[in-house]
Amino acid sequence: MGRAIRWQAVIAVLGILLLAAILTTTARQITTVAAPSKGGVYREAVVGLPRNINPLFSFANDLDRDLTGMIFQGLVALNDRGEPVPALAESWEISPNQTEYTFKLRSNARWHDGAPVTADDVIFTVGVLQSQEFAQAGQPASIYLSQLWSSVTAEKVDDTTVRFRLQQPLASFLSETTIGILPEHLWKDVPVADMPQSMLNLEPVGTGPWRLAGIDAVGARLEPNPYWRGAAPLLDGIEFRFYPDYASAFAAFQAGEVDGVSRILPQDLPAAEESDTMSVLSAPLANETLLFFNLTDPNVAFLAEKPVRQALWLALDVPALLETALNGQAIPADGPIMPGTWAYAAPPRPATDVARANQLLTEAGWVDSDGDGVRDNGDNSLSFTLLGDDPVLLAALADQWKAIGVWAKP
Structure with missing residues (x-):
């Protein structure tokens, strides 16, 4: 996860902080209510290239995870306290013995290509997670997810209802349903063993608030999802510019080529703090x-x-x-x-x-x-x-x- 030091160890875990630098402005000392304006394109410098914009195979790449999180949704999401809130599922019920979870999908949910989201998509995604080929995909997360979901029985109740049966209660199960759902109509003919190499990973179709408008060797462009029924994004678009390392990404930010940078290395922090044109904000990031x-x-x-x-x-x-x-x-x-x-x-x-x-x-x-x-x-x-x-x-x-x-x- 993140910057793993692959040698071998005691678990000395350091939570790394995300550092974001933004342009500063001055304001008069009058009482106002700040309101974001609509429109514009936000450009952010990121490091590396995307390989698998796919919620089932994005664990080894920070950029893949970031794009996947904006493009795909799970049945539930987690708020800033780590508590489950509705996402693709508008509601759920848990049996008294904590071994049955019944999810009701949003009836108006659609994929970025306009196709409706159904229980078949959920059953298909779980089937991939349960497959032996997925367990052999070569990522530690694949082994964990396969072991977890292999003990779960998934049932389609109707087109918008799915039920999961667990062999025994699992306190974290709602958190496990945050994994993004794949569109069956696009992936059903791709063998699970071939999924990590499929071109569909660079042509993702999800249900999140942003959809991919284009991608090349220079960057990726996102646009608002026209089928989104939640709070609409205020931006007209987001551009991720790809850079080979954090030093060049920070240099691009300093040169005004982008509006933000995904991360500032600790050694670059003094330069950012001494700048007259930017202020540095720190916020906890769930990274280790x-x-x-x-x-x-x-x-x-x-x-x-x-x-x-x-x-x-x-x-x-x-x-x-x-x-x-x-x-x-x-x-x-x-x-x-x-x-x-x-x-x-x-x-x-x-x-x-x-x-x-x-x-x-x-x-x-x-x-x-x-x-x-x-x-x-x-x-x-x-x-x-x-x-x-x-x-x-x-x-x-x-x-x-x-x-x-x-x-x-x-």
Whole structure:
């Protein structure tokens, strides 16, 4: 999810903050009620290229997820408190034993091509999720979704009603129904195994407030959905301009080529704050940076040793990482549930303890026998390579682990 550091780890989770820079204006100090004006096209710089604008295959790409979220809808959506609210389904009922969920679809819901949304679309989408081919799609999210939905029985009650039967109660089930629904009439002839490579992924047809008007190597253009029955978008359009990296995206914003940028790297934050023509706003984003231990690679077999993992965890100073690597633009998270949601409860976290970390390694037989600053045990040394897409954060991690005789190459 997001910027996963693929090496291997203790779960040290950092919630990354979205930074948005906008042009500033001045105003007189008079009492007014601000109202947005209608019209215009918003241009935003984004990094990368879309590959799968498809709610079932968009998990590995931030841009895919952003576009998918604007173009597709699930049966329900989550509000800013993580609570379910109607989306494609206008209402739902839950059985007393919490194992049956009956959803009533909006009767006026239509796909971007004008075709009506029916229960067949929902049944088709669930069928894809339950297929063995989907489970083998190669994404961790595919395995999870397949396992979840394989135990659910989906039934078409009528053209606008679907019922799900669970083998046992699942508190998160309503949240799972936020996954976008696919149009059966467009996807039914595509084998599930071929779906990730289908051109339909770059010609998405959804039910959301925005539909794709065009896409090329330079960018993607969205226009309001004419069949949308919710609050109509005020903009005439949205353009996403594609850039190879965050530095060039920020440079395009500074040059006035775009109206906004999807993200500002922490190292660019001082330049943004010093600008006379923009102000920087920070808002929490449900994104995480995860550290994983590679427990199966024989070249780093020591990572399978519990004392080594415990030592690496105890040596981490997460607040210091937030300040040095992320300019304070992140919050520490204590697990997979993000702060601010209804289900969050802060569990106790062991404090940073470098002395205890050193003790654990020494007791496990890892000592610096040759005085080079790196612990070793026989012919093996505590050294490995970190994999990830944030060099500043990787360098900060490596620097902290030097204190316990571990050499990590960013």
